[in-house]
Each structure stands twice: as C-alpha cells, then as structure tokens.
Amino acid sequence: MTLQDSGNVRVRFAPSPTGYLHIGGARTVLFNWLLARKYGGKLILRIEDTDRTRHVEDSVGQILDDLRWLRLTWDEGPEAGGAFGPYYQSERLDLYNKYLDQLLASGEAYYALETPEELGAMRAAAEKATGGFRYPRPDPLPSIEEGLAVRAEGRAVVVRLKMPAADITVDDEILGQVTVAADQHEDFVIQKGDGFPTYHLACVVDDELMKISHVLRGQEHLMNTPKHIALQRALGFSTPRYAHLPVIFNIDGSKMSKRDKEKAIKKGLPPPEIDVHDFRVAGYLPEAVLNFISLLGWSPGEDREQFDLQEMTTLFSVDRIGKTNAKFDREKLQSFNTDWAARLSEDRLLEAYKEYLSANLDGGEISEWVNGPVTDAVLRLILRACRGFRTFRQVDAKVRFLFTADDDIVYDPKAVKKVLKKNDGAGYAMLEDLLNRFEALTEWTGDVLESLLNRVMTEKETKLGHVAQPIRVAITGATISPSIHESLFLLGPEHSLARIRLCLAKREDES
RNA sequence: GCCCCCAUCGUCUAGAGGCCUAGGACACCGGCUUUUCAUGCCGGCAACAGGGGUUCGAGUCCCCUUGGGGGUGCCA
Numbered sequence: 001m002t003l004q005d006s007g008n009v010r011v012r013f014a015p016s017p018t019g020y021l022h023i024g025g026a027r028t029v030l031f032n033w034l035l036a037r038k039y040g041g042k043l044i045l046r047i048e049d050t051d052r053t054r055h056v057e058d059s060v061g062q063i064l065d066d067l068r069w070l071r072l073t074w075d076e077g078p079e080a081g082g083a084f085g086p087y088y089q090s091e092r093l094d095l096y097n098k099y100l101d102q103l104l105a106s107g108e109a110y111y112a113l114e115t116p117e118e119l120g121a122m123r124a125a126a127e128k129a130t131g132g133f134r135y136p137r138p139d140p141l142p143s144i145e146e147g148l149a150v151r152a153e154g155r156a157v158v159v160r161l162k163m164p165a166a167d168i169t170v171d172d173e174i175l176g177q178v179t180v181a182a183d184q185h186e187d188f189v190i191q192k193g194d195g196f197p198t199y200h201l202a203c204v205v206d207d208e209l210m211k212i213s214h215v216l217r218g219q220e221h222l223m224n225t226p227k228h229i230a231l232q233r234a235l236g237f238s239t240p241r242y243a244h245l246p247v248i249f250n251i252d253g254s255k256m257s258k259r260d261k262e263k264a265i266k267k268g269l270p271p272p273e274i275d276v277h278d279f280r281v282a283g284y285l286p287e288a289v290l291n292f293i294s295l296l297g298w299s300p301g302e303d304r305e306q307f308d309l310q311e312m313t314t315l316f317s318v319d320r321i322g323k324t325n326a327k328f329d330r331e332k333l334q335s336f337n338t339d340w341a342a343r344l345s346e347d348r349l350l351e352a353y354k355e356y357l358s359a360n361l362d363g364g365e366i367s368e369w370v371n372g373p374v375t376d377a378v379l380r381l382i383l384r385a386c387r388g389f390r391t392f393r394q395v396d397a398k399v400r401f402l403f404t405a406d407d408d409i410v411y412d413p414k415a416v417k418k419v420l421k422k423n424d425g426a427g428y429a430m431l432e433d434l435l436n437r438f439e440a441l442t443e444w445t446g447d448v449l450e451s452l453l454n455r456v457m458t459e460k461e462t463k464l465g466h467v468a469q470p471i472r473v474a475i476t477g478a479t480i481s482p483s484i485h486e487s488l489f490l491l492g493p494e495h496s497l498a499r500i501r502l503c504l505a506k507r508e509d510e511s
Numbered sequence: 512g513c514c515c516c517c518a519u520c521g522u523c524u525a526g527a528g529g530c531c532u533a534g535g536a537c538a539c540c541g542g543c544u545u546u547u548c549a550u551g552c553c554g555g556c557a558a559c560a561g562g563g564g565u566u567c568g569a570g571u572c573c574c575c576u577u578g579g580g581g582g583u584g585c586c587a
C-alpha cells in the first residue's frame with residue numbers, strides 16, 4: 001500500500017443472498033473492513049442477487065444482522081445508502097444492459113444461440129473425448145440481427161465475451177503474478193438467457209461504477225480474475241488491485257459447507273457452527289470470533305495473538321496475509337472465547353449475554369426465573385457466578401436450575417448414587433443436618449452461607465466436597481453448578497430448602 | 512484430463528540466506544491450586560513433505576516429485 005492510496009481506498013463486500021453469513025465470508029468482510037479503516041477509506045456492501053433461483057427470502061436481513069453483531073459497519077449499501085447506488089444488483093439491470101450493448105456494438109461480445117441442452121450435449125461429448133470442454137467460438141459469429149431474431153421468437157439467447165488471443169496476467173497483492181495462457185481462455189457468458197447479467201459482468205461494471213480500489217476476495221475467485229480483466233479492457237475500465245485470500249476448511253480438511261449442518265443432524269450429531277449466526281447461537285463472543293478468524297491467513301507477527309478491532313486495524317496489512325489455506329480449529333476459538341469473556345467489562349459481557357439469549361429465543365426475551373422477573377442485575381449475578389466460563393452456552397447449562405421449578409428438577413441417577421446414596425447414605429445424612437442449620441438461618445447471603453459451610457466442614461472434620469456436593473445435587477439435580485454458596489444464594493432460602501426437603505422425601509419414597 | 516495456487520509442530524502461525532539448538536498460541540501429556548464444571552499457575556511432547564541443485568552457508572532462492580486446494584456453470 002503506497003501513500004497515494006490513502007483516503008482513496010474503496011473496498012466492497014458482495015454477498016449473494018443465499019442464507020446467513022458464512023464464517024469464511026465474515027473473514028472476507030473483516031479484512032475489507034480493516035483495510036478501509038486503516039486507510040480512511042470506505043466499505044461498500046453490495047448485494048449480488050442476479051441468480052433468482054438461488055435467492056433466499058430474508059437472507060439480506062440475516063446477513064446485515066450478522067454484520068451488526070460482529071460490529072462490522074459499512075459505509076455504503078443497504079440501509080446506509082450512498083452516492084453509488086442502488087446497491088442491489090437486481091436494481092441495476094439497465095446499467096448492465098448499457099454496457100452489454102456497447103460490447104455488442106463494438107464486436108467485443110456476441111450472441112450465442114445454443115440452447116442449454118445443446119450446450120450440455122457439446123460439453124458431455126467433449127469431456128468424454130478429451131476430458132475437458134471449452135466453448136468453441138462460432139465461425140462466423142451470429143450477427144446481432146440474428147441474435148435479436150432468435151430472441152424475438154421467444155428462445156433464450158446468451159451473450160458471450162470474445163476473449164482476446166493473448167495471455168492475461170493477474171497482479172495479485174498476495175499471490176504475485178499469475179498468468180493464464182491465451183489458449184486457456186473461453187468466451188464466457190456475460191448475459192444469461194433470462195436477461196440477467198452473469199456475476200462476471202455485474203461485478204466488473206459495479207466495481208468500476210462504484211470506484212472500487214481494492215478487491216479482497218476468496219481464492220476461489222482467482223481464475224475469474226483474468227475474465228474480469230478482459231472485460232475491463234473491453235469496456236475501457238480500470239483494473240482494481242486484487243488480493244485473493246486463502247480458503248478456510250474444516251479441521252478434517254473438508255469444505256466448511258452449510259450442508260455440514262444437515263448432515264450432522266441426520267447422523268444425530270450436534271450441528272457444527274458454519275455461519276456467523278451459528279457461533280452467536282452457540283454462545284461465542286463477537287470479539288473472540290473476529291479475533292480468531294483474523295488469524296486465519298493473517299498474522300501481525302511478533303507472537304501477538306489477541307487484540308480487538310482497533311488494535312487489529314493498526315496492525316493489519318495486506319502484505320502480511322499468507323498464501324496457505326487454513327483449517328478452522330474450534331478448540332482454539334473456544335480458548336479465545338474464554339480469554340475474551342474473562343477480559344471484557346461487566347457491562348459489555350452483559351450486553352453480549354443478552355444478545356446471545358435473544359438469538360436463542362429467536363428475538364424473544366427471557367423473562368422469568370424462579371425468583372421473579374429476570375433483570376440486568378440478575379444476569380450480572382449469574383455471569384459473575386460463572387466466571388471462567390468458555391461459552392455462554394456453558395453459563396446456561398450451569399444455571400439452568402435457576403430457571404426450573406422445584407418439582408421439575410431432574411435428579412441425575414449417577415449423581416444421586418455417587419453423592420447421596422454412597423456410604424450408607426452419608427450424603428442424605430449430611431443433607432438432614434444441613435437442612436436444620438439452614439432453617440435456623442436468619443440471613444441468606446453468600447458470606448453467611450460460606451462461613452456456615454466452612455464451620456460444618458471443620459466440625460465434621462471432612463472435606464468441603466462432602467458438604468457441598470450433596471447440596472449441589474439436591475438443589476440442581478446434578479453435580480455441576482457455580483460455587484455452592486453462590487448457587488444457594490442465587491436460588492434463595494425458600495427454593496433451596498424446598499429442594500432439599502424434596503430430595504430427602506424422594507429417598508424415602510424409594511426405600 | 513487440462514489450467515492455476517499452495518506446502519514449518521495434530522491445528523493456527525513466526526521465520527524476507529547466517530540471529531534457528533526453528534519461536535508463540537491452541538490441543539495433548541504430566542504436576543500444582545480447587546467444592547462440582549470451568550478457570551488459574553508450572554513443566555513437557557511436538558514441525559521445516561521428499562529429492563536434486565545454487566551458495567562458504569538454505570526452513571528461507573531455483574528445479575523435479577509427492578501431497579493438498581481451487582477452477583474448468585446461462586452459481587457467485
């Protein structure tokens with residue numbers, strides 16, 4: 001990046017509205033966002049909705065939502081507006097048609113009259129014969145009149161670009177020079193039979209009209225770039241700087257596909273997180289997700305790993321982006337999440353927790369726990385009691401007993417056996433003793449409870465575990481919860497005592 | 512098949528010819544702390560894909576092989 005680029009950086013993220021924002025897409029936006037931020041440029045959000053058959057209802061809303069959750073803002077695009085709109089390609093058809101006409105008139109493009117079926121047959125035959133197919137340019141080329149006449153008959157006709165008979169070199173900021181030989185080119189389709197432009201045309205026209213300076217996109221687009229360069233030359237456009245990002249895979253090397261989720265569900269396995277939304281629902285913090293994906297294909301060096309968006313912006317640079325594909329390691333993400341959760345302010349953590357809850361309740365709000373309405377103060381207490389947690393989902397699991405009615409507590413048989421029945425019901429005996437002491441308490445605070453339990457431990461010359469675990473099982477049904485005095489305090493005297501009595505009563509039922 | 516890209520611990524990576532006895536982080540394995548689950552602390556294991564060059568010297572440059580990935584759509 002040279003000095004004269006400063007202030008003129010205009011980058012874009014151009015998703016197709018086919019579902020939630022994919023985690024790989026998130027990294028692409030992030031890098032674009034960082035570049036724009038670093039050089040005081042603009043990030044443009046453009047919706048590439050030229051394939052009506054793949055359009056998914058409301059997915060633009062979902063993508064915008066995911067970006068907001070990540071705190072990645074855009075300067076132009078849906079909701080933001082801008083001087084280069086519209087930002088939906090489906091609303092820019094007249095623009096594409098104008099350039100299409102120009103190309104047709106100058107002879108740089110031509111109508112191709114094969115039906116999809118004919119093309120398919122040609123491809124199949126060629127693949128059988130040589131293993132590969134390249135569209136053979138007709139000789140002579142159909143005239144414009146001919147193309148128009150066929151179209152007038154109601155038959156779908158496509159427009160193809162006449163590729164130049166010369167090598168094309170992509171000057172990539174990450175990969176260096178990549179040359180595709182002249183004999184590898186193919187006259188590709190720029191307008192589909194339904195009158196929509198293909199991705200290539202729309203992309204090139206928009207990048208020019210929107211004055212895009214740098215294109216940072218996935219490496220799966222590398223082989224499209226010579227096509228785009230040819231189109232730019234035919235149209236008299238300039239060529240933006242290109243940087244093709246390495247691809248992100250699953251830990252086993254397979255593609256991170258949205259279909260992995262359906263496959264896992266079919267097998268009865270928990271679905272893996274693939275889309276940004278999945279990570280949100282699973283209880284990850286946007287700070288951690290962003291930090292983690294920034295390190296997939298990029299590194300600031302000097303053994304630095306953890307930083308927020310601001311530091312990232314300072315550290316970011318395109319020449320530190322690597323060429324090697326990366327595998328997505330959820331274990332490391334979890335570790336990052338743990339660190340971020342420990343580092344964030346209470347206010348921010350509370351906000352993030354509420355976002356997590358709302359994503360899981362489909363936008364609804366969690367309203368009641370055993371002791372009444374759920375307030376911010378309650379959520380703060382919960383988060384504090386769960387310090388050291390890895391994801392919000394773990395927080396949920398740990399405090400579920402606070403959202404369960406006394407009669408609905410499910411006692412884990414293993415826990416009951418190990419903690420209560422063992423040693424001739426030593427656990428139950430402990431509970432009976434503790435019940436009396438709890439009933440005598442006039443104050444129910446964490447401190448009071450803690451010192452009471454400590455006293456019991458000393459008196460009985462036993463470990464705290466023998467005191468705490470029976471209570472834990474009695475009030476939660478299982479062996480996992482926040483520290484015992486905090487668990488008791490949060491539950492409150494009424495429910496705590498009720499559950500201990502209930503637990504003791506259940507023992508009698510069984511004997 | 513053809514074209515293109517890539518190659519350091521299991522994973523993410525540092526490494527711009529001597530600073531490399533190859534560094535960090537996650538995971539893993541030990542140990543400590545602990546009231547459960549976590550957390551925290553200490554220690555350990557672990558890599559330059561293979562082969563040729565170039566050079567006084569190669570993880571770093573070149574070539575080949577192998578392996579991985581992408582493209583080869585009227586998808587983007």
